Amino acid sequence: MRQSPSTAMKIALPVGFGLLVILLWEMMVKTFAIPPAILPAPSAIATRFAASTDILWIDFVQTVLKGAVTGLILGAIAGLLVAILIDRSPFLKAGLLPVANFVAALPIVGIAPIMVMWFGFDWQSKAAVVVVMVFFPILVNTLAGLQDTDRMQQDLMRTYSASYLQTLLKLRLPAAMPFIFNGLKISATLALIGAIVAEYFGSPTRGMGFRISTEVGRLGIDMVWAEIAVSALTGTVLYGLVALVERAVTFWHPSQRRG
Amino acid sequence: MNRIFPILTVVFAILAIWYAGSFLMNRAWVMDQAARAGTEPSVSEVFRDTMNQPRAKLPAPHQVAAELYDGIFDKKITSKRSLVYHGFITLEATFYGFVLGIVVGVALAVLIVLSRAADLTLMPWAIISQTIPVVALAPMIVVLTNAMGAGSLMVPKAIIAGYLSFFPVLVSMVKGLRSPDQMQLDLLRTYGASQSQTFWKLRLPASLPYFFASLKIAVAASLVGAIVGELPTGAIAGLGARMLIGSQFGEPMIMWASLFAAAILAALLIWVVGGVEKVAARLMGVRPA
Numbered sequence: 036m037r038q039s040p041s042t043a044m045k046i047a048l049p050v051g052f053g054l055l056v057i058l059l060w061e062m063m064v065k066t067f068a069i070p071p072a073i074l075p076a077p078s079a080i081a082t083r084f085a086a087s088t089d090i091l092w093i094d095f096v097q098t099v100l101k102g103a104v105t106g107l108i109l110g111a112i113a114g115l116l117v118a119i120l121i122d123r124s125p126f127l128k129a130g131l132l133p134v135a136n137f138v139a140a141l142p143i144v145g146i147a148p149i150m151v152m153w154f155g156f157d158w159q160s161k162a163a164v165v166v167v168m169v170f171f172p173i174l175v176n177t178l179a180g181l182q183d184t185d186r187m188q189q190d191l192m193r194t195y196s197a198s199y200l201q202t203l204l205k206l207r208l209p210a211a212m213p214f215i216f217n218g219l220k221i222s223a224t225l226a227l228i229g230a231i232v233a234e235y236f237g238s239p240t241r242g243m244g245f246r247i248s249t250e251v252g253r254l255g256i257d258m259v260w261a262e263i264a265v266s267a268l269t270g271t272v273l274y275g276l277v278a279l280v281e282r283a284v285t286f287w288h289p290s291q292r293r294g
Numbered sequence: 295m296n297r298i299f300p301i302l303t304v305v306f307a308i309l310a311i312w313y314a315g316s317f318l319m320n321r322a323w324v325m326d327q328a329a330r331a332g333t334e335p336s337v338s339e340v341f342r343d344t345m346n347q348p349r350a351k352l353p354a355p356h357q358v359a360a361e362l363y364d365g366i367f368d369k370k371i372t373s374k375r376s377l378v379y380h381g382f383i384t385l386e387a388t389f390y391g392f393v394l395g396i397v398v399g400v401a402l403a404v405l406i407v408l409s410r411a412a413d414l415t416l417m418p419w420a421i422i423s424q425t426i427p428v429v430a431l432a433p434m435i436v437v438l439t440n441a442m443g444a445g446s447l448m449v450p451k452a453i454i455a456g457y458l459s460f461f462p463v464l465v466s467m468v469k470g471l472r473s474p475d476q477m478q479l480d481l482l483r484t485y486g487a488s489q490s491q492t493f494w495k496l497r498l499p500a501s502l503p504y505f506f507a508s509l510k511i512a513v514a515a516s517l518v519g520a521i522v523g524e525l526p527t528g529a530i531a532g533l534g535a536r537m538l539i540g541s542q543f544g545e546p547m548i549m550w551a552s553l554f555a556a557a558i559l560a561a562l563l564i565w566v567v568g569g570v571e572k573v574a575a576r577l578m579g580v581r582p583a
Contacts, residue, residue: 049415052415074438130299130301140510145552145556148538148541151541152546224425228428228522235538236541248433259434263426263430263431263434266430267426271422
């Protein structure tokens, strides 16, 4: 049996790889004298990042906090509630589950122009796109999760004479949590994509998608990369946050056990 | 029959809600027009007028269906207004992206399974790559591929589609290549099999069901990538570009028709890949559950 790697290695290797890529990038740009209008060096991007934190912050608030996160929360709550409601009716479940599964696989980003037409250029339309994109993965995963208790466990609850609500809150929802968090992880990355895509169809003069498309036009490529850095960090942190909450909520699940 | 009935009911309910929505959302415009003309329309007149507006806020289902039919069957395939023409351009990018995603996904999975260091180094970055919104990267991919001499938009679109589709393949292949258990591995060791023999004769065959299972997700992701890749890249052809044109010229029918064309394309792709998966499963001797 091979020894499992130490935590230090687990962090050092990927971080080292990332640094190596950045170093190679910097050297490539310097040695081949690649014009900054095509590919700026990481150092140039870092300088631009530090110099325009105010603009980056405004875009971050507009796209991430107002658009993506609002939509993510609303969509997740809606998906969760609808799943719990549908779950009570086998007929609805039999009808809606295939439809929802199908819709979840469709390119839902395509509704972005329609939402922009309905809700205007500001963050409301971006949040609306995110709500729809997030709704189906959460719905499908929650429904699957609510099925995850077996007969034995439900019978036990019945012998306790637990009501529907008690069974739901104390047995079935906790059992569904690993599935719900799976849906949330998918949704966290979808939310950012949705919020940025919707900005390509029209936005006020702030926001990450707006900034990227205008700066490409002005050849401000270093600014574009600074925005990409923000979006990459945001995406990773958002995903990490969901994973952290998951670890706290589903500590009992086999996939979370360590050691 | 028992399975079809609930689904039909739900689809029917969705259509009914859609019609109601069309009526409610388009009514304001009809009332406005009537107020200007100084007339007092009856409810049935309002209903009729909400169902046939050329620039409706929410076009009624039959309007979208008519526009779709017109775009798919009535226009010549070479016409710039044919949805088939735009669909094929998006499909081409989806296909190249899908192939790229499979190649990259399988290659990375093999590397990760064979080398412990690659596992620790690459896997976190593969996950991080998916949390980065690819739409933000898209314009840069276009700039870079242009600078490297790619003449058309097909290359960046395929790269964006591949970026989204390699991940499901990678995850499934890693799982599949690791699916042989200790017993099977030990058996091969007693045969004195080398590492490459173990790989070709045990790990690779064992991973095939996982591989085919991942293709459906990968092809759907690839289509999303191809459509998203058309948005910020200045494309003028393809379903995504068509949506952008509809949005910029205020033509809701174009947006709705391209949205549904994209949905139909997705359904077809998933259906075809699902068929391949079933055939492959049968050839590999999987018994129907």
